Amino acid sequence: MAVVLVGGALRVHPAEQTNVALLGIKSANELAKVMAAAGLALNLGALRALATVGIQAGHMKLHARNMAVSAGATDEEVDAVVSLAHSSGERITAKLIEEIGYDAVYVSGGVMSNDLGYPDIGLTTLEDVSKRSKQIARVTNLPTIVDIDTGFKSCKKTIITFEKFGVTAVHIEDQVERKRCGHLDNKELISVKKMVKKIEECVKARKDKNFKIIARSDAKSVEGIDKMIDRCKEYIDAGAEIVFPEALKDKDEFEKVRKSLSSYLLANMTEFGKSDLLDYKELENLGYNIVIYPVTTQRLAMKSVEEGLKKIFEEGHQKNLIDKMQTRSRLYDLVDYEKYNALDKKIYNFSTDGHD
8 A cells, every 4th residue: 555645645545445553643644744754655555564463552444545535635636646666576676776776667577477487478467467566666766667568458457457556657569468578589479450459548548647658569570670660650659658679689770760769768688688788878878768677686686596595405504605695784774674663662672783
């Protein structure tokens, strides 16, 4: 449940219709002041988590929508609230992404599939990806961009769901439903007409004009770069404000696409694929507006985990791996552990000295 301050009053995103235990706080505005003073994201999910471990003082339960209305929000304002963020291993990664200084968080469909133990062939569902994206989009102030594959059967339902969950933009691709990673061979495409219809449905379904529809085309390796560009022009005409030309080979191809299209452009710098890995400054100079690194954090993490597990299995202990691990104190710093004392002084009443 995401909460934001709008014009000095509390607005609650009605993504979940659930009761929450507020820690002895008697009004929505009081909650806002306490959380803001602590420097915390105004996040009722965090409060609910605290309540489940017995840290509750008042047991004051309010329905999310009723609380928003009592704080002065109209129905229109309640529905318009957008929150941003990340999930699971990715939830905490999103906090790192923001802390280091990146401009946005990207939720990869391939990573979602891999995390569930699936190959990236269209097996994930709207529920799988939207729930994870919602969790991701509420732990960071950065905009969150989500890969919605081919639209999860209903573009209207998909857009309504992701916009409600606080996502900033989604990209939809022109592959058949049983799609595959954009950097593999033998992809199959839907017709331009069908893709245009999907984009139009997406645009029509959104409520907030700041919610961006990104059209991804996988046509370059199937039909050639010229026909891919022709497709993209039609996608722009259909309402896509950003274009994602997938699996371009090198600087020359990136440049050709930029010179041919009038929209904002997204460049994919995935490793072990068909594209040369260009510096983001170089891409910026070419005229690209967004650069994504979709599987990078998962690859970094999984290699480290795999090597560590093997070492423990072989040596019977992890003593030689400690210097490769994030420390307890660093983890607690990243999740703002100490700041939760604004809610209850008993939450962080210990020292992490010696835990580095």
